[in-house]
Amino acid sequence: MVSYLVTILSLVAIISILGLALNLQWGLCGMVNFGIAGFFALGAYTAALVDLAGAGTLVATVAAAAVCGIACALVALVSLRLSDEYLAILTLGFGEVVRLVVLNEEWLTHGSLGLPGIPRPFWGLIPEEQYEYWFLGMLGGVILLLFLALEKLLRSPFGRAIRAVREDDVVAATLGKDVVKLRVKVFALGGVIIGIAGAFHSFYMTYIDPSQFSAILTAYVFMAVIAGGRASNSGLLLGSVGLMAVIEGTRFLKDIFNIFDATQLSAIRLILIGLGLILLLIFRPQGCFAEYRLKIKKPEKEPRKASVQTETRTT
């Protein structure tokens, strides 16, 4: 039981890292990234290839982060003059290009046969039966670091500037913000995070093939961000846990209800997940948690000088 939960939590953790990246790119800066699955594949394959070449898992993770970051920066640069919908199409296209390259460049990626036997970090140093727990611990550590860093960023002048770009880039530019630079930076930073997620996916699965990076993954990440509340990192973590709880929890339906057979329940399960999302969007379209905003305290309470000062400094 515990080991199963650890597996599910590890998958949640990887989706959460992707969610943090999307929350940065789309939630904070309004740059829609429909190519998450593609960037994720890029990170996973980079990490796997570097790792299999014997460079070690740390170098592999750094390489994956760097390659994804650069790829994202390039995509953001290419889409300089494109507004929202066009960026969405461009990223979708980029994701598809990565998928096709991975599928067809057999000399590099083994095509549809995939890459087996990817070495894991600290494998051999930790007793095999405890490894899953350690791995989850590592993922937890990565999420914690990313979460704290992103929360810091969200509350920094940079965070406010990119939110201004999201709300209205013309206004932001008028106020002297370099919109292009901000967008490229945010997209590249998101790419770095996606690369890290990709590397951990490779290490976790130890076998990767193109079918693991299908478009449904992008949908799951968007679902997690929307359910949690756009631009709220803690909401996102809740969203991805909730999403995975529904996806995996529905597996148990058929162990309880005997009226449907396994074939029917498999279909019903996916229908239920869809239905849940629709209901969520109808009744709570803003998601579970609201975005962090600076507040000026009401006059009857002791005003907190610090936050007011920050406010005045940046505007």
Place this chain on the structure above:
Amino acid sequence: MTKSGNLIHRPVKRRTVLRGIAAAGGFAAAAPYIGYSHAAGEDINIGVLLPFTGSQGAYGPDMRKAADITTKKINDAGGILGGRKFKLFFEDDESSPTAGLAATKKLLEINKCVSVIGIWGSPIAMAIKPVLVGANTCMMVSGAANAITEGDTKGLVFRYQAKATNWGSGMAQAMVSRKYKTISILAQQNAFVIPMIDPAKKVFEKAGVKVLDTVIYNPDQPSYRAEVQRIFGANPAPDAVMCLGLLTDFVSIVRETTRMDAKSKIMALSIMADAEGQFLKAVGPEAAEGIEHFQPSPPLSSPSYKKFVKLMGADENAIFLFASNTHDQICTLAMAMEKAKSTESLVFTKEIRAVCNPPGELVNDVVEALGKIRAGTKINFDGAGSSCDFDAQGDQINRSYAVFKIVGGKQVLQDVIKEPEVAL
């Protein structure tokens, strides 16, 4: 004292009560599972991982049915190991390796399955192999990719299917025997199709058949017009085209060839050109006329296969390419466990070859086989999907292959090819 007194008047108290009620409700809802594994102590839990949704969803239901009826047959006859019953746990792999991995973990950890069988897609088998082998659990797959049985499997991995490389050479030989002079290959980029191409080319080369062109296309394309045009519209057009892929892409390909009135003959795989009758339904008998298809098949004329078709309640000419192997997987588990007197994978897998491979008395009925094992007779199980013989790495040997032709909207058996002629 005053502190606790204050607590009573706080609204928090009400929430605590509500939380308590919710937790109790949660436990009540969870109770069925919590008690479950204990109550099922006598049962032997078997995990069946199949595709019910996603691109491979069409292949799961028949395999599920076969697993159910075979289990019922064994259980009704008194089970194994002195009355213990098989209990099946089905999980959907959603045609995805990641979902397959989560499902496998559930089967292992929650349902305490002693073996996981079914496992249709090769990428899924590859993704869950490290987990199952790591957990010392027997794994029976239906996927063809060679890599599944390669490496250190601790003797736990068994393939109820021919290896992909053998499909390739077998199909090429069937095409050579039809005296085609030139051939082109049109194949999907897919883990089990790609390994077929090189062995096929070797056979063609040896027989002096010229391969004009090889085109590999991506799965899920909206159209295959460009690929079809290049292969079938070539000048000169090949005598025949070897089509390797899945049902949906083949339907589009055949529609294109009909539209352009292509002259080249087609040989495809049975999962494309038969697929439980779905191909004929999709393109109609006229467009399908004359298409030949090849597949590692059950020994169609054998008594064991006929018995299985009857058990499935199907028409006597029905071809179950995968369900018959699921039947064999359950039978093998029952026999090996009975022989080893154990449900431990590392123990009973050592007996699989003892009950399946020759020498021994040929038996094709699992209940009869179990009786003979108890009586101490050496048996050689003859399965519904194949003769069910395994080599040292867990791959099936002595398989048969069949070539069919679609004539007047019907599948007509042309040749049955035996493995020794296929393997190079």
